[in-house]
Amino acid sequence: MTLHARLVVRRPAFALDVTLEVAAGEVVALLGPNGAGKTTALRALAGLTGLSGGHVTLDGLPLHELPAERRPIGMVFQDYLLFPHLSALDNVAFGPRCQGRSKTAARRVAAELLERVGLAAQASVRPAGLSGGQAQRVALARALAVRPRLLLLDEPLAALDAHTRLEVRSQLRRHLAGFDGATVLVTHDPLDAMVLADRLVVIEDGAVVQEGSPADVARRPRTAYVARLVGLNLYQGLAEGHRVKVGELLLTAAERVDGPAFVAFSPGALALYRSRPDGSPRNLWQATIDGIERHGDNVRVHLEGPIAAFADVTPAAVADLDLSPGRLVWAGVKAAETHAYPA
């Protein structure tokens, strides 16, 4: 592990207390809703926000004792903050210049980095003349130019439109893979986190609520927020073998668990019926339709009942079943598609 940090920031209406460990070459994403404290944590790592307690240690070096300009970090800001009065080349050369290199040497380093991110042709362009995707890459090159041991990215893709985002995301992934230091990135977008990070740390209300590989977090969410992010119905209950009691409802799951457990199933696995179906689904209950909205190509139906859930059905099914708010329906999900894991 190269980065060990315990970040404690106390403010009048907010408290952050987060422990982070990031290995060299590892990319950790801090994921969480707005106001959870992700950016505060990142700023504390950078030295832009003071710690009320805790420590930041990088390769044995106590970073928390150093001001921001003395820390071996590189930071990419949400809106990049490229210096508007400098060309792309001089923006990237800024860091090496501050590290005491000559103008020529700094520009040589900058030119190499711009080349690496595919922007050699834009070297003399001012930030105002760059597209969003290009600015993002210049910001990354600028952060890498100081040869940081810790790379910090604050919502690196949030300012991009959907199309550019896709392309820049895969490029960013490649550049992060080539970086040998520790990387911490902040995002509220689960897709960015899943694609870019080796490990996710989910923060809610200033504390870590879940931690693990993207696949693990996606499959086994542990909070309502994470379940919503990854698009799963999530419940907490008491398990006994394959049976999990959630409120009044007894659900049958694919896995065997004993004691407090989470149960999750995808909204696509939930089937709706006008009348009680025969046979197949093991988990069946009666629900009232609370709302209907478009969701991509499908329709998302919100259900009230013994458990609140949402189901994704086709527009054709909405017409066939004559689904409308207030209607009583039967909801069913197969046991094989209902997953349980210890809470």
Next chain:
Amino acid sequence: MSSANTPEPQKRPGAPPKRGGVPPGRSGVVAGRLPWVLVVPAVLGLGFLVLPLAGLLIRAPWATLPSRLAEPQVLEALRLSLVTATVATAVCLVLGVPLAWLLARVSFPGRRVVRALVTVPLVLPPVVGGVALLLVLGRRGVAGQWLESAFGVSLPFTTAGVVVAEAFVAMPFLVISVEGALRGADQRFEEAAATLGASRWTVFRRVTLPLVMPGVVAGAVLCWARALGEFGATITFAGNFPGRTQTMPLAVYLALETEPEAAIVLSLVLLAVSVIILASLRDRWVSA
């Protein structure tokens, strides 16, 4: 926690912001009658501001203007004015920009009081400023005595004294303008520079100053214009010696008693300078 059933609202970064509802055909709206209570004083006010300037132009001795402009006293006063105003502006830049930075970026106890003190020369009658300068920097003044005994320097009634008087009166214009620009500048650029390893001095020199340069230029021009027109503090502190401390405004005042036409010519020159300054600042300030 028992459920997780509200979908995250889809975020669409590329979506255009909602347009404010502007009703169509707005240009065809029929306006009501203009209220005379407002229009009459407005026109009177405009006339009050413009007519004196027009009078200056009408009474100007256009035929003899070139020869009068070439008179040694006029040229001397003009040269002295331009030199002292420029030097005073330079002094204001060297001292005022760091002062503005201190007020905008460093929190220290009594900052509000200091900010108020900086603006005092702005509202102080210039003559009072001149008297105050005499009391401090005059031969018998607290600092003046020390300056004379230690360095043999005496400021009152010298060209350097003119610069001191002008700088004293004009510096608030620069400080206020630059401080405003500093407060308006996005401080996160400075944070970005810090994460790249820039010391605070480097941040100021390579990021902050370039970002607020328009404000510095505007402040310097205002400061220069104020210094050029300075009268009260100059005549009180530096006196009225042709070639040494007699700047344009002083020359205008003196000429008015002996040679009114010369006063008009000198005034025209100052008017021209003002118009040029206004024109050069048009985009930055006047229309803003």
